[in-house]
Each structure stands twice: as structure tokens, then as C-alpha cells.
Amino acid sequence: MKVLLLGATGSLGSRILPALLAHNHQVVVYVRSESKLRNLVPETVVNEVTIVVGDATDSSAISDALVENQCDAFVNSAGQASIFPWQSPRMQDIIDAVVIAGNDASTKLNRPLRCWLLGGQSVLDMPGSSGTKLSTYFPIFVEHGLTYDCLRAQSLEKLQWSMLCPSQMVPVSKAIEPLSAPHGNSLVAENDVPADWQQSYFHNIPILGTFMSILGNMTRYKTTLEDNADFIAADFNQSDSRFIGHRVGVINLPKGKRE
Numbered sequence: 001m002k003v004l005l006l007g008a009t010g011s012l013g014s015r016i017l018p019a020l021l022a023h024n025h026q027v028v029v030y031v032r033s034e035s036k037l038r039n040l041v042p043e044t045v046v047n048e049v050t051i052v053v054g055d056a057t058d059s060s061a062i063s064d065a066l067v068e069n070q071c072d073a074f075v076n077s078a079g080q081a082s083i084f085p086w087q088s089p090r091m092q093d094i095i096d097a098v099v100i101a102g103n104d105a106s107t108k109l110n111r112p113l114r115c116w117l118l119g120g121q122s123v124l125d126m127p128g129s130s131g132t133k134l135s136t137y138f139p140i141f142v143e144h145g146l147t148y149d150c151l152r153a154q155s156l157e158k159l160q161w162s163m164l165c166p167s168q169m170v171p172v173s174k175a176i177e178p179l180s181a182p183h184g185n186s187l188v189a190e191n192d193v194p195a196d197w198q199q200s201y202f203h204n205i206p207i208l209g210t211f212m213s214i215l216g217n218m219t220r221y222k223t224t225l226e227d228n229a230d231f232i233a234a235d236f237n238q239s240d241s242r243f244i245g246h247r248v249g250v251i252n253l254p255k256g257k258r259e
Contacts (some may be wrong), residue, residue, distance in 0.1 A: 001116070001236050002026040002198055004071045005080030006098065008057055009036050012118065012169065014176045015225045016075055018045050019162045019231055022179035027223040028069045030054055030062060044178045048102055057093045062101035062199035066113070073114035074102065081143040089143045097160065112194065114160045114241075116232050117151065118143040121221060124249045126210065137197075137214055148247060162235070162243040166250050167221035170185040182234065185227035188253045191246040194221065196253060223252045 003020055005121070007013035008029045018041075022028045027049040031037050032055050038046055050069060054061040056078045065162050074096045095117070106113050107197060122135040123144040135142045137252030151161045188195045191216065198220070199213050 001072040002028065002070060003236060004029045004030055004052075004061070004062075004066055004069065004074040006074065006076045006117075007095075009033070009040055010077055011171070012225050012228060013075075013088050013149040014040055014075035015229035016077060016232055017041060017049070017162070018176065018179045019183060019226075020075075021045065021048055022182045023230075023233040023237060024144070025236060026050075028065060028071060029109060030056070030065050031223075032056065041176050042178050045176070047223050053113060057097045059097040059104070061095060063104040063108070066101060066105035067108045070109070071105070071113070073116075075115065076117045081147075083140055085142045088161050089146060091143065092146055092150075095147050099154060100151055102159045103224050106203045112156070112158055112160050114236065114244075115144040116164055116235070117147060119147055119163040119165040119247060121165050121194060121249065123148050123163070124165050124247055125193050126214075127193045127199070129210075134214065135209055143151045150247075154179070156245050159245065160241075160244045162241065162245070163247045164228065164232060164250070166223050167218075169223055169225045169228055174208060174227045183226050183230045183236070186229040186252050186254075187227050187231050187250045188249050189231070189243070189250050191243065191248060194249040195251040197222075221251055223250055229254060 001172050005027055008017050008031055028053045029049045034051055054063045080096040082090050102113050102115055121139040122141045124134055126132050126134055151163060198217055
């Protein structure tokens with residue numbers, strides 16, 4: 001696949017870049033600052049990609065990058081969501097621009113585009129709740145709900161979207177390094193709910209039981225930036241991904257516990 005990557009100088013995006021190359025994708029990097037990219041990413045990696053300089057809120061420029069480079073897919077890891085509900089949204093201008101650009105490029109290319117956008121665990125549904133988001137109980141990073149609302153309003157005939165919804169992500173290494181082969185990942189994924197959720201013994205107690213279940217699971221969902229990067233890059237090799245049209249919850253499980 002030829003993939004347009006936005007946010008390549010961020011914590012996750014800078015790891016998605018070498019992961020895409022390791023999975024034999026062609027990469028077009030859309031960045032605001034080429035010099036920042038070159039200072040962050042090894043020259044051997046930068047030399048393998050096409051660089052387009054532009055603003056992540058410029059839908060026309062993003063669309064042009066997709067069309068002119070004949071891209072099949074894109075990833076947006078640009079922007080940071082507001083933490084608290086009383087804060088103004090910080091990344092919806094980027095989300096809106098990327099979605100508009102994707103639709104426009106799909107029309108011009110006369111085919112759907114596959115895409116991954118970044119969310120957070122709070123936008124996933126509480127298991128067994130009939131669609132109540134985790135953010136209803138712990139209202140942090142609620143801005144991701146706006147991203148989800150935007151995505152689910154899109155036609156899958158144009159944008160075959162998925163929304164990666166991890167909890168805390170940490171780096172394995174601070175340095176961004178080229179990969180001679182895929183890193184691989186130990187993630188287990190589930191559509192629309194946290195993967196491998198464990199209900200509290202007290203989960204049937206009204207209100208209190210739900211909070212106890214959430215608190216009991218919180219520490220289980222830390223994943224690595226490198227695993228999430230590989231997960232996205234590997235999924236682009238799936239011709240009919242089961243994650244299309246879904247929020248995707250992930251957890252790191254030992255090999256013996258994975259299905």
C-alpha cells in the first residue's frame with residue numbers, strides 16, 4: 001500500500017513511519033516542518049519516503065497529497081486531545097480537515113481509502129453496558145468522542161476508517177530506529193470495547209460495581225508505542241480488515257493468553 005502519514009514527528013507517528021516501511025508499504029509523510037522530521041528520524045528512514053510539507057488543518061493540501069501520490073490509505077496521529085471536559089477541543093480542526101480531505105481524494109481517485117485515526121480508551125463502550133462509553137464514568141479525553149462522531153457519519157464506501165483506542169502508551173526506546181523487519185506486536189484487539197475486560201466481582205452492584213470494574217482494569221491496559229505502530233502497519237496488509245468501521249481497543253497479553 002501507499003500510505004500518507006500525518007503526525008510523523010509525534011511520539012506515535014515517528015514509530016509508525018519505520019513500521020510502515022518494515023511492512024513494505026510506500027510512505028508519503030505530510031509534515032509541517034521537514035527539518036524537524038530530519039532531526040528526529042534517521043536519515044536512512046527519511047531517504048525512503050516522499051515528504052510533503054503542509055499544515056494538518058489544510059484539507060485541500062492533504063487531499064492534493066493523497067491524490068498526487070496515488071495513496072491507498074492514510075494514518076492520522078497528529079494532534080493531542082483535551083484531557084478534561086471543560087477544556088476546548090484541541091484537535092478537531094485536524095480531524096475535520098483529514099476527513100474532508102479523505103472524502104475528496106476518494107472521489108477524485110474513484111476508490112475508497114483505508115485509514116486509521118487515533119483515539120483513546122475512554123471512547124470505547126463499557127462492556128455489557130449497551131453502548132455507554134467509559135468516559136461517562138470517568139470523563140477524561142472526552143474529545144475523542146467528537147472524533148468518533150465524525151467518523152461514524154462517514155460512508156465506508158469512501159473512507160474505510162478505524163479508530164485505534166489505546167490507554168497509556170510508553171516507548172520501548174527513546175530513539176527512533178530503522179527496522180530491517182517488522183517489529184511484531186503482542187496486542188490483542190477487540191472492536192468497540194476494551195479487549196480482555198475483566199468484570200469486578202461486584203460489577204452487578206448499581207453504579208459502584210461499574211466504577212470498581214473500571215478501577216480494577218485501569219492498570220492492565222498500558223501498551224507500547226512500538227506495538228501500536230506495528231499493529232497499524234500490519235493491518236494495512238489485510239485486504240478485508242475486521243476493524244473497518246470500528247473503534248479498536250487493545251491490550252498487551254502474554255503469548256499463552258492470546259487467542
